[in-house]
Amino acid sequence: MSTRDNNSQREVRLAYTRTEAARALGVTPITIDRLAKRGLLKPSRATRRPLYSVREIERFLAETSDNGGSFL
Structure with missing residues (x-):
């Protein structure tokens, strides 16, 4: 899923x-x-297939960065 940024046309x-x-x-x-x-x-x-939003990825990174990244 994507959209165009009108200011920079990217x-x-x-x-x-x-x-x-x-x-x-x-x-x-x-x-x-x-x-x-x-x-x-x-x-x-x-x-049909799962999509991971940019917000969700950012949330995950923020939450796991506090505990040393032990998410695996």
Whole structure:
């Protein structure tokens, strides 16, 4: 899911697929599945495949950065 930013004419991503979210976090797609199964990363189920919003990824990073990143 994306939208265009009128000021700079660039595409702004609102959500990522499982693979894209993994790439953004620097982990494997399997790790994304594990995090979702544990309830640490919550995908949107608005479409056929799960999408991970930028806000959700930012929330996850903020919450896990306080405890030394021990989310695996």
